Amino acid sequence: MLWRVRTNLPDRPGKLAPLAQECGKAGANIGAVQVFTGRTPGTATIELVVRTPDDWSEPDVIQMVRRAGGDSVVTHEVNRHALDDQPTRYVKAAQQILDHPETFPDVVAHLFDADVEPTHGTEDVLEMQVGNAVIQIRRETPFTPAERVRGSALAELVSDVLSRQSPKAPDTGGGAQPTSVAGDNEVSVLVSGRVIGRASFEPGAAGDEPWPVDMWVDPSWQRRGIGTRLLSDIARMARRQGAEEIVLTAPSDSQSVLPMVLSAGLRGRIRMAGETVTVRIAVNELRT
Secondary structure, three states: EEEEEEEEEEEEOOOOHHHHHHHHHOOOOOEEEEEEEOOOOOOOEEEEEEEEOOOOHHHHHHHHHHHHOEEEEEEEEHEEEEEOHHHHHHHHHHHHHHHHHHHHHHHHHHHHHOOOOOOOOEEEEEEEEEEEEEOOOOOOOOOOOHHHHHHHHHHHEEEEEEEOOOOOOOOOOOOOOOOOEEEEOEEEEHHHEEEEEEEEEOOOOOOOEEEEEEEEOOOOOOOOOHHHHHHHHHHHHHOOOOOOOOEEEEOOOOOOOOHHHHHHOOEEEEEEOOOOEEEEEEOOOOOO
16 A cells, blocks of 8 residues: 655654664555655654555554654555656646646646545645635645745746736627626626626625625637626626625636636635635725
């Protein structure tokens, strides 16, 4: 069985020797190791990928590391891809971001093993700024300072790629221009009388909860600025009616969420949660 293990050790010469000895005595083979500067002065955070006998459980791994003097031990079972070369993983992630920058939330969540919905509420949070949007991922194992720097660097790459992309001009079919029609809590975009997009909101269940937004854009008009237009309009409409924050959800493989939020000039907090992306947008400072 393969396990990814994180632990803190005193930052001094020979700090890995007791850990290697305990692994050897227990019949556990070290397949990969990384050393990070610890968040506590005088400590180093060690990450190992170890192969143990098949009948081992999580407590067995933790006890082995503690016998070597490890503190704050966190471990979970992983597959063979945990042994992939780490620099190569980052290069491949950067290549994917260059080709498809809108997939950044999913790419970075996978890169940091943080693509699973948390269940206990005590997980660590990594926030990365992309334009006005904050990408937020979570996991049980604490993020190291080095990983936070790497996440920020990848986010800067996304911001740079998106800033260089020119928006596509819409095909308006015979010169007809999209027009917006607003109701009490709904905005529609029409071309020649046909609805090509719609957004609506509902008040939050409680006074301090965000107002949920539902949005739809005709597939033939996606990635042409219609979603950005709808999001901007519905955010201001919700603000006029008293909303402080709105929230919308989309499948995690959606390729339009990140560019849409950035193009609208709104400050959003984007979080991956299993198969869903959740975007919370503060609207209390918008001009209406």
